[in-house]
Amino acid sequence: MKVIVCVKQVPDTNEVKIDPVKGTLIRDGVPSILNPDDANALEEALALKDQYEDVHVTVVTMGPPQADEMLRECLAMGADEAVLLSDRAFAGADTWATSNTIAAAVRKIADYDIIFAGRQAIDGDTAQVGPQLAERINIPQITYVQDFKIEGKEVTVQRQLEDGYEIIKVQTPVLLTAIKELNKPRYMSVKGIYEACKQDIIVWSANDLGVDKSEVGLDASPTKVFRSFTPAPKGKGIMLQGTTKEMVEKLAVSLKQKHII
Template identity: 75%
Template sequence: MKILVCVKQVPDTTEVKIDKEKGTLIREGVPSILNPDDANALEEALVLKEQYDDVTVTVVTMGPPQADVMLRQCLAMGADDAILLSDRAFGGADTWATSNTIAAGLRKIGNYDIIFAGRQAIDGDTAQVGPQIAEKLGIPQVTYVQNFELNGNEVTVQRQLEDGYEIIQVNTPVLLTAVKELNQPRYMGVDKIFAAYKKEIPTWTMADLDIDADQVGLKASPTKVFKSFTPAPKGKGVMLEGTTKEIVTKVIVQLKQKHII
């Protein structure tokens, strides 16, 4: 069984700042990490690898050359192989162009049974790339996976909803997007770290993929970001004291003064 995992290197959002003049993220000097939901996706693939003897796990990412470090982290967690899709032509891609490129890479690998991806990336929060990849590969998809069982070529999934979950059965090949409730990602293995840095990670460029230039990168991206900015901090809160009745009275008075009620 061949399992592919789509991963992304993202800036640590606890330290992201925005250039006020350009309206873009300042990535220089900001540490990069494996996208959290993608770590859950990888973990589920590794669990299957431990359960079945014939499972191989390959991680795939589209990104700049420095994404190689994140891929080696995935190898140190237990993945068998990694592939980096990197080319200047891929730069500036929105979700549509990104999914075109990744789908072309997965199509080149071929013969996959399950594709795992994270629900969404923390630097964009769109949750669109995974489903778009499935559409372009022409395979079924189940998003927001919080539980997963495999029986032969049939997959039974608990799909997370706001007020519960739904159970879906689907045959492979299939793409599944993971949420954090699915599992607890493992740490890198000390013994695997050395092997990860000795392993060759191939880089596939535009020339290696069966895809046209008008389907990738900024020019192929219909999404246009008008503005990026840091929200203004909220005003200082007001603490009200007194009995429950007194506090309710004070709240009503203030709401009337602000013409809210």
């Protein structure tokens, strides 16, 4: 069984800041991490590998050369091989152009049974690349997967809904997007780290994928980011002191003075 896992290196959103003048992200000094939902997707693929001897797991990402570090983390966790899609032609891509690039890589890998992806990336929160990829390679897709089982070529999943879940059965090949409720990602092992450091990362350019450069990167992206910004800070809060009754009275007086009540 061949399993492909789509992953992404993202900035740690706890450390992200925005330039107030330029309205752009300040990336200098911001650590990069494996996208959390993608870690759940990888874990489910690795759980399959633990269960069945014939499972081969390939992780794929599109990004700059430094994404090599994130891919080695995936290898250290247990993935069999890693593919980095890196080319200046891919730069500035939105989800539409990104899915086109990844689809070309998936076609090149070929003979896959399951493609796992995270529900969404924390740097964009669009949740679009997985579904777009499935549409481009013309296979079924199930999003928001919170439970997963496979018997032969039949996959049974629980798809999370706002008020519960639905059970869906589908034949492979299929694309599934994972959420955090699906599992708990494992840590890298010492042996895995050692072996990952020695393993080669496969790097494919636009020429290697055979894609038309007018269909990838910024030129092929219909979505344009106008501005990024953080909301203006609110006024300093007022702390009330005293007994509960005294604080309620002070609050009521203050709200009346501001004509709120």
